[in-house]
Amino acid sequence: MDNKDSKFGQFEAAFENGQRGQVSDYETWLESHGFRPERVSTEVIRSHFTEHTERTVDYDQQLQEVGEFAGHFAARGGTIHLAVTGVSGVGKTLFRRTVEDALDRVEAGLEVYSFECNDLGDKVTIGESDPSMETYEESRLQKVAEDVAGDENAVFILDDCGEDKRARKSMTRLESSVENGLFVTFWSPELWGYDRDEIEREIDTTKQIKLPGLSKTECSELASALVEFIGGDAALSEDAVVPAFKHSNGIPGLFIQVLVKSLKQAFLEGQEPWDSESIDQAVDQLGITDATERVGSLSQAKLQLIRHMLIDQDPRGIRPKRLVELLDRDKSTISYHLNDLLSRGLVDSVTEGRSVRYSVDRFIKPIVQMRLEKEVEING
Incomplete structure (x- = not known):
């Protein structure tokens, strides 16, 4: 049998295994590591903690x-x-x-x-x-x-x-x-x-x-409560909690997003659950790597533009024309700031006909809000 026949023979064997359900999908991987797949969802986790406030911080x-x-x-x-x-x-x-x-x-x-x-x-x-x-x-x-x-x-x-x-x-x-x-x-x-x-x-x-973000100790407690709910053969180590805490700024919802995302990354990359490398990959996938530094370096002009994007609240996003009106700036200045914010990964854009709508990235949003809150405290 030449290499070509061998290759197709392996494919046929794998195909038959798949037909019999012998495939290692994400749910199977979760089960093999002691997790309850139906609970490994940010929506399910959020609902659980909302209904059982005594089980979280x-x-x-x-x-x-x-x-x-x-x-x-x-x-x-x-x-x-x-x-x-x-x-x-x-x-x-x-x-x-x-x-x-x-x-x-x-x-x-x-x-x-x-x-x-x-x-x-x-x-x-x-x-x-x-x-x-x-x-x-x-x-x-x-x-x-x-x-x-x-x-x-x-x-x-x-x-x-x-x-x-x-x-x-x-x-x-x-x-x-x-x-x-x-x-x-x-x-x-x-x-x-x-x-x-x-x-x-x-x-x-x-x-x-x-309501401030959580401390590292409180995030560790939240991580323990999470594992208690979703299962898992291993507890989260300090090596996993620390980067998740750092990049989420201790914001509980974002902290949990990082941990849940890291499980999918571990599955895709063939890593063990809660591996520190899978945490870093999850942070990168969510677009929050160095987000605090990126948001902290924004000029007042860009910060005010983002503030108006949040205040506008249109779920479809805001049009540049509206920002021109709100900020009393010319169209080219607004376009420059929007393009810069896009390149920094802080805002998203959606084309709607001939126009474009912009919105603050949903994972970046709480970090932007923290910066805006600090601005108010500093300026009174």
Whole structure:
């Protein structure tokens, strides 16, 4: 048999093995290393930690701050507004659930209402459950305001406030419906900076509570909780945790993205799970290698351009024409900055007909938000 026949003979044997299911795919590889494949997904992991807040790292100090103000509110009433801020992936939703669980445990006669801020603008049908009523539509905000009217002490937990352009109206309407109101609102740092003055025209901010990135020790604890959930024959070593922590800046969501991505890289490259080389490859695949340095070196002009890209919030991205209007710069200057940001791997572009839309890379976004937050702290 010549080499050609041998080669095709091996191919046919491999083909038959594949038909019998004897193939080493990613799921099989995960199982062979003790993982539960159905759990090795960032969405599944995020959902698990959101539902089981006790199994991950809690923001204990921040939770105590909310507890103190909630206790003060229960005893004395009034209007209190706690603005919770944090970058994408830092765990705002998880912290919100922790606050809800904590308030549910105390018996203080507090009525707690929790919403996605955007949902308050939705239309709801009234009277569907009562055949004797004539049905009609009204905004969810109007419905909630009617439901809470007469409550003595109401707690409103409002998530993703910066994504709702009616946040000030919603908060004002709810405040006017109750005798005493405690508002716990959740924001990304750039949107809180943009909307704060407008909100405070109606309701003063009692305290801003910032959710920081995790320390290396806390990331190690999170890694242990991750392994406990998804399985695996080996724990994460310090050699794996340290680079994942460094490149993610301790942002829990990004830290987990790196670890999950590293498993796929280890499979593709024939490495062992949690191999330090697979961590580095995952960091590179996500585009966050040296991201802190790349974002830190941005000029004020480029930083302001990115800030407006984040504030715009159009999921399709922002057009250069819009940036020209917002920043009052000529088209060539905006194009120069956008091309430079593209070359640095900080923004993405999508062609739409004859125009191009730009958006901040989703893995770079929290690192940009951290830089913007520091700018606000420095400049007051």
